[in-house]
Amino acid sequence: MTVLVTGGTGYIGSHTCIELLNANHDIVVLDNLSNSNRVVLERMEKIAQTKITFENADLRDHAALEQVFKKHKISAVIHFAGLKSVNESISEPIDYYDNNISGTIILCKVMQKFSVKKFIFSSSAVVYGNPETVPIKEDFPLSTSNPYGQSKLMTEQILNDIFISDNSWQIALLRYFNPVGAHKSGLIGEAPGGTPNNLMPYISQVAVGKLDKLHVFGGDYDTPDGTCIRDFIHVVDLAKGHVKALNYFEQNKNKDVLTLNLGTGIGYSVLELINTFQKVTDHNIAYDIVARRPGDIVISYASPELAEKTISWKAEENLEDMCRDTWRWQSQNPSGYEAT
Ligand SMILES: NC(=O)c1ccc[n+]([C@@H]2O[C@H](COP(=O)([O-])OP(=O)(O)OC[C@H]3O[C@@H](n4cnc5c(N)ncnc54)[C@H](O)[C@@H]3O)[C@@H](O)[C@H]2O)c1
Numbered sequence: 001m002t003v004l005v006t007g008g009t010g011y012i013g014s015h016t017c018i019e020l021l022n023a024n025h026d027i028v029v030l031d032n033l034s035n036s037n038r039v040v041l042e043r044m045e046k047i048a049q050t051k052i053t054f055e056n057a058d059l060r061d062h063a064a065l066e067q068v069f070k071k072h073k074i075s076a077v078i079h080f081a082g083l084k085s086v087n088e089s090i091s092e093p094i095d096y097y098d099n100n101i102s103g104t105i106i107l108c109k110v111m112q113k114f115s116v117k118k119f120i121f122s123s124s125a126v127v128y129g130n131p132e133t134v135p136i137k138e139d140f141p142l143s144t145s146n147p148y149g150q151s152k153l154m155t156e157q158i159l160n161d162i163f164i165s166d167n168s169w170q171i172a173l174l175r176y177f178n179p180v181g182a183h184k185s186g187l188i189g190e191a192p193g194g195t196p197n198n199l200m201p202y203i204s205q206v207a208v209g210k211l212d213k214l215h216v217f218g219g220d221y222d223t224p225d226g227t228c229i230r231d232f233i234h235v236v237d238l239a240k241g242h243v244k245a246l247n248y249f250e251q252n253k254n255k256d257v258l259t260l261n262l263g264t265g266i267g268y269s270v271l272e273l274i275n276t277f278q279k280v281t282d283h284n285i286a287y288d289i290v291a292r293r294p295g296d297i298v299i300s301y302a303s304p305e306l307a308e309k310t311i312s313w314k315a316e317e318n319l320e321d322m323c324r325d326t327w328r329w330q331s332q333n334p335s336g337y338e339a340t
Pocket of ligand 1: 176
């Protein structure tokens with residue numbers, strides 16, 4: 001089937017495109033390149049050994065989006081495009097709601113007009129707020145404290161309402177935990193502009209000498225080593241989850257919106273991640289433990305059981321693989337895609 005991948009030159013989108021091509025799907029990549037680079041497309045073509053159809057367009061440009069749907073016979077949409085920084089969303093809420101909510105609504109309108117009703121949405125563990133217990137299951141209470149999280153919760157609500165109004169839609173809400181790692185080729189990976197917001201790219205930029213030192217926020221939490229615990233998941237495993245969700249759409253009549261956690265089910269602390277990275281790469285990571293950061297969730301890891309039961313998906317790569325693949329990408333591309 002031909003899949004429109006919005007945000008397809010971004011970090012998770014690019015890896016998912018490769019897995020879609022591996023599974024013999026045709027793809028159309030749509031991106032406005034606001035947080036990615038044309039070089040990604042060349043790299044994807046190199047990995048897949050095929051030409052990739054690219055549409056340089058903004059989701060919020062209704063007319064341009066209609067043209068894309070006129071031009072290509074699209075059967076399904078995987079929707080990655082959006083803004084993703086919690087901190088930036090607090091200072092720029094209008095941009096975040098415009099991009100993440102208005103963009104999605106325009107996309108849904110165009111899909112409805114062209115009767116394209118298979119939709120996979122990038123949601124996030126951010127929708128669980130501060131969970132009372134772990135592992136986190138899909139039916140846990142939802143809450144969030146920032147505009148980014150709100151935009152994910154609102155989009156989930158919008159998509160649930162669309163399904164209630166017309167159950168011929170097939171919708172998956174995939175809640176990602178902490179994507180890290182890179183493609184084994186070392187050709188594509190996470191390339192944040194400016195100072196990274198996420199831990200793994202920060203660690204790898206310290207290792208490569210771009211940043212001096214890592215700040216670990218809080219070393220006195222009620223966890224075995226005092227640092228926060230997260231469910232790190234290899235981006236290629238995550239990408240495969242999208243292909244599995246599409247397979248599920250093809251093989252099953254949908255009874256409901258498919259809401260699934262994509263995580264490993266294992267929680268690792270910040271210090272465990274640093275130590276594993278050091279061991280696997282043989283590089284020292286300079287770090288300081290500093291004060292807690294307000295708003296940080298202490299322990300978050302998924303129950304991935306529902307995804308395994310429903311779409312037969314399970315993460316396969318371990319923490320060492322994640323560190324090794326991140327380092328291959330970072331060391332081969334010290335400045336991300338910039339210098340190429
Ligand atoms: N990376 C994470 O830690 C994480 C965790 C949970 C959920 N998510 C979600 O997964 C999705 C993908 O994340 P990512 O890490 O690949 O981010 P990314 O920034 O690397 O990719 C997003 C892509 O969307 C494009 N884009 C943004 N706004 C657009 C618009 N209006 N029109 C067209 N293109 C637009 C950007 O240029 C970028 O290439 C996002 O929706 C994000 O919120 C990410």
